[in-house]
Each structure stands twice: as structure tokens, then as C-alpha cells.
Amino acid sequence: MAAPAPFAKMNGLGNQIIVADMRGRADRIAPAAAIALAGDPATAFDQIMAIHDPRVQGTDNYIEIINCDGTQAQACGNGTRCVVQALAAETGRSAFTFQTLAGILTAQEHADGLISVDMGEPRFGWQDIPLAEEFHDTRMIELQIGPIDAPVLHSPSVVSMGNPHAIFWVDRDVWSYDLDRFGPLLENHPIFPERANISIAQIRSRSEVTIRTWERGAGLTRACGSAACATAVAAIRLRRMDRQVTVHVPGGPLGIEWRDDNHVVMTGPAEWEFSGTLDPATGAWTRDTEGVA
Ligand SMILES: N[C@H](CCC[C@H](N)C(=O)O)C(=O)O
Numbered sequence: 002m003a004a005p006a007p008f009a010k011m012n013g014l015g016n017q018i019i020v021a022d023m024r025g026r027a028d029r030i031a032p033a034a035a036i037a038l039a040g041d042p043a044t045a046f047d048q049i050m051a052i053h054d055p056r057v058q059g060t061d062n063y064i065e066i067i068n069c070d071g072t073q074a075q076a077c078g079n080g081t082r083c084v085v086q087a088l089a090a091e092t093g094r095s096a097f098t099f100q101t102l103a104g105i106l107t108a109q110e111h112a113d114g115l116i117s118v119d120m121g122e123p124r125f126g127w128q129d130i131p132l133a134e135e136f137h138d139t140r141m142i143e144l145q146i147g148p149i150d151a152p153v154l155h156s157p158s159v160v161s162m163g164n165p166h167a168i169f170w171v172d173r174d175v176w177s178y179d180l181d182r183f184g185p186l187l188e189n190h191p192i193f194p195e196r197a198n199i200s201i202a203q204i205r206s207r208s209e210v211t212i213r214t215w216e217r218g219a220g221l222t223r224a225c226g227s228a229a230c231a232t233a234v235a236a237i238r239l240r241r242m243d244r245q246v247t248v249h250v251p252g253g254p255l256g257i258e259w260r261d262d263n264h265v266v267m268t269g270p271a272e273w274e275f276s277g278t279l280d281p282a283t284g285a286w287t288r289d290t291e292g293v294a
Pocket residue numbers: 016047048068073074075076077078079080164165198216217218219222224225226227228
């Protein structure tokens with residue numbers, strides 16, 4: 002058994018997040034511990050955001066992101082907002098710089114409690130996503146699901162926000178598609194050698210789009226921040242939306258801006274639910290007693 006680590010169960014628009022405090026220690030949360038925590042209804046999560054000591058100068062922390070199947074993710078927008086809220090409450094600071102597998106990102110809590118995360122620059126090259134074969138134009142790639150002459154979903158845009166995303170554009174209500182059926186097939190399609198997060202998106206105007214996401218390594222979630230960024234960027238590349246948009250995910254709205262300097266900034270809320278301590282080796286956990294800070 003490892004020394005217990007403090008954690009907070011939080012959510013970002015219903016994206017279930019565990020923020021774990023792994024500062025001042027050398028171990029990491031084991032995949033088996035993540036799978037155990039994911040299997041317990043009280044701690045079921047989509048991603049763990051493990052806050053570690055900084056590894057490079059100029060950053061506040063290294064953040065390891067773990068999906069509920071125990072695999073690592075490069076980016077998690079909603080989880081990053083939860084980390085910011087937790088650290089802001091602890092330190093009284095409002096601006097942070099984190100290192101993740103997707104690179105270095107900055108984030109800020111605003112006076113109204115909303116949090117903005119600079120998710121960095123999107124990448125569009127087929128090797129960057131990555132795709133298994135060369136596609137010159139990733140605004141739309143050849144991929145379809147359903148009957149060959151009447152595909153249910155086809156011609157997605159693909160984008161890397163540090164993690165791989167495919168966005169299928171649909172005309173009908175996003176809830177009328179069996180994403181729980183198509184999601185796993187598309188996530189694991191051979192065209193995506195590192196698998197992919199799969200979204201379906203209905204553009205409603207030049208500034209509003211509604212999406213649902215099947216997340217790589219996590220399945221259906223109520224919100225996926227990096228998918229919201231990827232969708233906005235892909236729609237803007239297709240000249241179907243303006244550079245500042247609202248992306249409606251099942252959990253609520255996220256503001257996304259693709260700035261002129263090519264950075265994508267996501268703004269939204271984070272919510273604390275309860276705190277406790279967990280064993281990073283096994284996932285055994287206890288809840289803090291009510292009333293104790
Ligand atoms: N929920 C996250 C994304 C997790 C990404 C993960 N499922 C992967 O890329 O493996 C978000 O808010 O951006």
C-alpha cells in the first residue's frame with residue numbers, strides 16, 4: 002500500500018473528474034488503481050488529473066491525465082479547469098502554467114468563477130492526428146459507417162488538440178444517432194492507429210454548434226473540452242462558423258475562441274463535489290469527514 006494521496010471528486014459540465022494531489026512524491030497512479038476507482042459508483046470518473054511536481058522550469062505542475070480504462074490522454078480541457086479551480090482555492094492565485102503530454106498550457110480563473118484554458122495550437126497534418134494513411138486534406142476524410150450506399154455517418158473532419166479527434170457533421174438532432182453503438186467501432190477504426198475521440202456535431206448557426214462525444218478510453222461523456230475545441234476549429238476551417246463560438250455539449254455550453262495567434266481558448270465552469278484520500282497503487286479510498294476542510 003502506497004501513502005494516501007488527497008483527491009477531489011469534481012466535474013466540468015458533467016465530465017466526471019478526479020483531481021489527485023501527487024505533489025512531493027515520485028510514484029504515479031497505477032492503471033489498476035484508476036480502473037478500481039472507475040468501477041466504484043461513488044468515484045466513477047471519465048479522467049483522473051494527477052497533479053505532480055513541475056518537470057520543466059516555468060511551469061507550476063506536471064499534470065498526468067488518465068482515462069477510466071487506465072490509459073493516458075494527452076489533453077483534457079474539462080479536467081484542466083477542475084485542476085485550476087482546486088489550485089486557485091488552495092493558493093489564492095488565479096493564473097497557472099501546466100505541462101501535459103500535449104505541451105505547456107496556461108489557464109486562468111476569472112472573477113465570475115469561469116475558467117479559461119489555452120489549449121494550444123491545433124494540428125491538421127495526417128501524421129499529426131495520427132492517421133494510418135496519407136490524407137492531403139483533413140477537413141474531410143474518407144471514412145463512413147453504415148450501409149455503403151446510405152452511410153449513417155461519413156466524411157469526418159480530423160484534428161489533433163494534442164489528442165486525436167474526428168468530427169462527423171450531421172443534419173439531424175445529435176441525440177437521434179446511436180453513438181454508443183458507432184462510437185467504439187470508430188474509436189478503434191484502423192485509420193486511427195492511436196484510436197480517436199469521436200464526436201457528432203450539428204451546426205446551428207455561425208456561432209452555435211451542438212455536439213455529443215464518444216471519448217477514447219472513456220466512452221460516452223457529458224462533456225469533452227478538447228472535442229469542443231476540435232469541433233470549433235474544424236467548423237471554422239470549413240468556413241461554416243466564426244472564430245468565437247459556443248459549443249453545446251450534453252452538460253452545457255462551452256465558449257471556444259480560435260485566436261488569430263492560432264491558439265484555441267476554452268472557457269467554462271468547474272464544480273467540486275467531495276474530497277478524500279486514495280491509494281495510488283490500489284485505488285482504495287476514503288471520503289473526508291463532512292465539515293473538515
Ligand atoms: N474529457 C476530456 C478529453 C479526454 C480525452 C481522452 N478521452 C483521450 O484523448 O483519450 C476533455 O475535456 O478534453
